[in-house]
Amino acid sequence: MNNTVLITTSGVGERLGDLTKYTNKALVRIGTKPAISHIIESYPTGTRFVVTLGYFGEQVRDFLSLAYPKLNIKYVNVNPFVGPGSSLGQSMLQAKSVLQRPFIYHASDTLVSDPIPTPKRNWIGVYRGSDTSHYASWTMQEGTLRFHEKGAIGADFIHIGLVGVHDFKKFWKTLGQLIDENPDNDSLNDAKVLARIIESGESVEIIEFPSWRDIGNVVALRQALGKKDPEVLYKPEEAIFLFDTFVIKFFANAEVAAHRAERAKLLKGFVPRLEGLRGNFYRYTYVQGEAYPDVVNTRDFKKYLSWAQKDFWGKPLREVDDKKFKEVCRAFYEDKTKARVEKFFAQSGLHDTVHVINGESVPTLEKMLAQVDFKELSKGLQSRFHGDFVLDNVIRTKDGYCLVDWRQDFGGLLTVGDRYYDLAKLNHNLTVNHEIINRNLFTVDAKGKNILCTIMRPSSLVECREVFRSFLDKNKYDASKVDILTAIIWLNMAPLHHHPFNLFLYYFGKLHLWRALQAKK
Helix, strand or coil: CCCEEEEECCCCCHHHHHHHCCCCHHHCEECCEEHHHHHHCCCCCCCEEEEEECCCHHHHHHHHHHHCCCCEEEEEECCCCCCCCCCHHHHHHCCHHHCCCCEEEEECCEECCCCCCCCCCCEEEEEECCCCCCCCEEEEECCEEEEECCCCCCCCEEEEEEEEECCHHHHHHHHHHHHHHCCCCCCCCHHHHHHHHHHCCCCCEEEECCCCEECCCHHHHHHHHCCCCHHHHCECCEEEEECCCEEEEEECCHHHHHHHHHHHHHCECCECCEEEEECCEEEEECCCCEEHHHHCCHHHHHHHHHHHHHHHHCCCCCCCCHHHHHHHHHHHHHHHHHHHHHHHHHHHCCCCCCEEECCEEECCHHHHHHHCCHHHHCCCCEECCCCCCCHHHEEEECCEEEECCCCCCECCECCCEEHHHHHHHHHHHCCCCHHHHHCCCEEEEEECCEEEEEECCCHHHHHHHHHHHHHHHHCCCCHHHHHHHHHHHHHHHHHHCCCCHHHHHHHHHHHHHHHHHHHHC
16 A cells, blocks of 8 residues: 655744745745655655645645646645644644545655655654754653653654654544643644553654754754855745756746746747746746856857847837837836835835945935936837846757746736846846855945945956947947946845845945946936
8 A cells, every 4th residue: 555644734834934924834945846845755656645734725735736746635724724723733633534544744844865664553753862942852761752842851862743653543533632631732743642642552663864854943944954044045935946857936926927927928939838837836847958157158148149139039029109118117117216225225224325335436326316317218129028137047058048037027018028128137147146146256345434345257257248248339239228227227136135235236236327327428
């Protein structure tokens, strides 16, 4: 008989903070996949799964239906999943009717790479350790296994939330008795059920899992990832999951996911093939090739720009009349920028003032934005657009180039955007490159009104930027407009990124906006 595995995803996952503000804790990315994928893929083909749903339950269902359409999954809606009357034990009990057979219980924040035994006998998964500040634990006393609440001193084993239940009838009966004794016990869990079963004289085996990783709280998640600051790597409102043959993107705003999926159809032939859309998720084909930042050189970059000019952007398109498009551009460039700047000031506690940045006296941002000719800037060029036209979103394939991570719209327009925005995005990326930021190869030092901000740039990108400037001139693009939009892009990015990169973007954007305005005079 194939294994049956119960995974409880109904809880809120409060210990993960903002990482579960918009999604379920089972969908928090660990490496390239969400936690629940690591769990599912640790079991053999043919395993039957029972998944409890509660907090962002539809997201769990939608993700699993996209990622594992052929998987044998039974869903159980848990109510209530938070507040009085809720507990892990209560959630498990609501799955009783579909678990009338031996089963494995696997907590959604428990990852192991060791072999997981079948439930041919009752067993408890443990980790040999004594730090019980966050965990229930067990000790072996004169051959008898004894249970302890969180924080116990002198524990032999930590309870990891992975158990095999062979005597399922006894398990459900005992769980029911514990709930009857104290219906409001919000700490009732699998360990307490097994502890009561052990007290009754039943035999339960200890199974050690040396590879155990807890991902149920921020500290443990950092340790599991081997990173000091996972918040830098994670955006709570979006995520990308990589599989062998496909990619799944998540957005907290389901409308964004829907628009991205729609634009994948509009960009057919230039982006990966769309394979499906469910709620907050869409799936597309994994494209084989090389990440363009890893292989770009001036010779190939010239070919890439030629491809973009001739094939991708091609001839101008029209989705709206010129007047409407100018209005869209004006709102996108002026209104959004002012809103983002206000957001940055609110987040950082900084105020708009005169600065000396890298030795140059730079006026207030309010004064500079007043000097920007937004009317002229909004005379955009309607065409096919990507929206985040950076090297990191390009895959060089054997047949040419494929674009990924396209923007969902341009000011509400799906078919067209301003080609100058794509040009400015590329210009930005030739200076502020993702790999450089990930390696912290930038500095921002503020001493009062005196600011020093620098960034390292690989020689290959410096040379490619020279090629890009020649491309702008050759194709009669307005380089001044590109420079102003690039500075505006950096200012817009500032409130969306981590400290101190947010400060770098603000000061760097402010400096380059000033330089662009001066050059235009």
